[in-house]
Amino acid sequence: MAKCIENSVASQGKTIEEAIANLKEAIELYYEGEEVQKPELSPIITTTEVAV
Template sequence: MRKMIKAEIYHDEEYYCARCLDVDVFTQGKTLDQVVANLKEAIELHLSDDGERANTLPLNPSLFTFMDLGELNV
């Protein structure tokens, strides 16, 4: 069974920024794909450096994000 790590991803004036709600991780990227890849790498590095936290969360976490899609034309 995989555990979920919640993250907030938002776009500022130039970059996409990602902040984990469950672990102390923050990253950014020029594109949404880049920030998601950076977030996964940052989480893996954080968990591999913190032995106690690594025992409570899997090393291959699932990423779960909420995204503001802006105004939709429906």
């Protein structure tokens, strides 16, 4: 699952890349029709599971 912590928009995908792409699309839809300033660089915070 991918989540934008600034507005609580979330999405998911089968891979990290797919989850991020789906999140970008969800954020675009969330802000559709609004004037917003896009930052030049945005941090990506992620978690992952590791078998031990």
